[in-house]
Amino acid sequence: MQKLELHIEGMHCGSCAVGIQMLTSQMDGVSKAEVSYEGKTGVFEIDPAKVKKEDLVKAIAELGYTAT
Secondary structure (H helix, E strand, O other): OEEEEEEEEOOOOHHHHHHHHHHHHOOOOEEEEEEEOOOOEEEEEEOOOOOOHHHHHHHHHHOOOEEO
């Protein structure tokens, strides 16, 4: 497993963070997702053989947020 931290812009409330967390935690290869509205961050435990950083960035972008 690999730990990956992303900066997430565009969240307006705690519900935004919950939505991102729910989506990413269901992705194949993501074993843990913790998204903080206050910190504007997402911390993910991933299996790099199944999911890449770019996959997470794209999924978050599809919800209307920017992850770097």
